[in-house]
Amino acid sequence: MSDLTVRLQSSQQRINAACTEAGREADSVTLLAVSKTKPAAAILEAVAAGQRCFGENYVQEAVDKIVAIANPQLEWHFIGPIQSNKTRLLAEHFDWVQSVDRIKIAKRLSEQRPSHLTPLKICIQVNISDEPQKAGISLEALPDLAQQVTELPNLQLRGLMAIPADVDDYQAQRAQFKRLNTAFINLQQHHPELDTLSMGMSGDLEAAIAEGATMVRIGTAIFGARAPK
Numbered sequence: 414m415s416d417l418t419v420r421l422q423s424s425q426q427r428i429n430a431a432c433t434e435a436g437r438e439a440d441s442v443t444l445l446a447v448s449k450t451k452p453a454a455a456i457l458e459a460v461a462a463g464q465r466c467f468g469e470n471y472v473q474e475a476v477d478k479i480v481a482i483a484n485p486q487l488e489w490h491f492i493g494p495i496q497s498n499k500t501r502l503l504a505e506h507f508d509w510v511q512s513v514d515r516i517k518i519a520k521r522l523s524e525q526r527p528s529h530l531t532p533l534k535i536c537i538q539v540n541i542s543d544e545p546q547k548a549g550i551s552l553e554a555l556p557d558l559a560q561q562v563t564e565l566p567n568l569q570l571r572g573l574m575a576i577p578a579d580v581d582d583y584q585a586q587r588a589q590f591k592r593l594n595t596a597f598i599n600l601q602q603h604h605p606e607l608d609t610l611s612m613g614m615s616g617d618l619e620a621a622i623a624e625g626a627t628m629v630r631i632g633t634a635i636f637g638a639r640a641p642k
């Protein structure tokens with residue numbers, strides 16, 4: 414078995430164990446393999462091991478790989494910062510965009526989504542720890558943005574995504590994820606169709622699953638360390 418296959422399996426085992434611990438079904442959490450900066454060959458290895466959902470952060474790099482791999486069974490999620498001049502590429506090539514945090518970007522994605530594709534699935538990125546340098550909308554502004562996104566014809570709002578402040582302590586990690594889960598549950602009262610809570614990465618997936626994550630985004634634990642970009 415390749416190293417990558419072993420790391421993919423041990424990430425899945427961490428997810429399963431965290432689900433058991435939390436009294437949740439193992440299939441209630443989707444593993445998103447974050448392949449940013451990694452070559453198409455590494456993605457194909459993960460595909461051979463059964464992985465289907467991939468997350469990417471850099472638009473042009475991602476589109477090059479999506480086009481080269483050209484496998485309609487894969488699901489591509491954009492999770493990086495969005496510049497407005499890149500929305501067309503996102504609308505044309507991705508299945509999901511998880512990092513929407515302003516209406517201008519959402520409107521462009523809806524306008525630019527090709528009509529032969531299903532609506533683009535969207536998560537709103539929330540700045541859960543109120544870090545000024547971080548992407549994401551504030552909790553206060555979230556309900557308005559969510560309402561506006563649901564009114565756009567070629568988008569389908571599915572949930573929330575966050576990258577909380579990097580802390581080592583398990584209880585502190587849980588406290589941050591709990592804030593996002595509370596916001597998610599509040600939003601579901603107006604938008605019951607929301608089903609995706611994307612939170613948790615290689616270092617904190619256990620805390621995220623304990624607080625209700627339905628999707629964890631795992632990079633280094635699967636593909637190894639990244640070169641600085």
Ligand SMILES: *Cc1c(COP(=O)(O)O)cnc(C)c1O
Nearest residue numbers: 447492614615630631632633634
């Ligand atoms: C890079 C990245 C990840 C993966 O992080 P790891 O610590 O490598 O697992 C998850 N989410 C986002 C938004 C990222 O940019």
